[in-house]
Amino acid sequence: MEYQYPIDYHWSTDEIVDVIKFYESIEKAYEKGVGREDLMAAYRRFKEIVPGKSEEKKLCGEFEDISGYSPYRTVKKAKEASSNEKIIMRN
Structure with missing residues (x-):
């Protein structure tokens, strides 16, 4: 897919990479399936970077x-x- 992932430019490079991994896990779930444990690990890391519900809703939206x-x-x-x-x- 050709689009830019929603990220916060105040995050570190490692945090940006980890948030993109979470988005890629979501893509995999729709495109070919993803293991639950892999998805949940990516989500837990995403929540470490984005702990607030409002920011999570904004980015995920x-x-x-x-x-x-x-x-x-x-x-x-x-x-x-x-x-x-x-x-x-x-879909």
Whole structure:
């Protein structure tokens, strides 16, 4: 896909890389499926970088607007899944 990920330029390079990994996990869930544990690890790291709910909603909303992929619905499904389950989303 050709779009720019929503990021905060005040983050360190490592933080930007980790947030992009979270977005890529969401993309994988829609495109071919992603392991629940991998997705949840990426989400936990994302939450370390973006601890506030309002900023999380803003960034995830921007990502959904540009990609069509919902981080909220994907993480919700992963939280409800069993530990070794593969998360596969449909548009």
